[in-house]
Amino acid sequence: MAVKIQIPTPLRPHANNLALVEVSANTVGEALGELCKLHPAMDQRLFDNGQLRRFVNIFINDEDMRYLDNLATPVKDGDEVAIIPAVAGG
Numbered sequence: 001m002a003v004k005i006q007i008p009t010p011l012r013p014h015a016n017n018l019a020l021v022e023v024s025a026n027t028v029g030e031a032l033g034e035l036c037k038l039h040p041a042m043d044q045r046l047f048d049n050g051q052l053r054r055f056v057n058i059f060i061n062d063e064d065m066r067y068l069d070n071l072a073t074p075v076k077d078g079d080e081v082a083i084i085p086a087v088a089g090g
Helices: 008-017 028-038 041-046
Strands: 003-006 020-024 057-058 080-085
Touching: 003 028, 008 041, 008 080, 020 057, 028 041, 028 057, 028 080
Parallel strands: 003 080
Antiparallel strands: 003 020, 057 080
């Protein structure tokens, strides 16, 4: 399954400055795992001890994965996974 992962601007230096990476996967977790295999520097930015970092939000076709099945959310050919870093401040 070809899944497109949108890389936000702050993380692009860790993905060869790519805005979009296409991977084969059946779940969101597999897609992010494939991304980290292709671009190992992404792993420490997205995960901490195998768990997705709290400040990283993942959307599948504009739906927040926290309201779906988290990393076990199935993906299909053509789906888009967007990595959205949380923004804080005042």
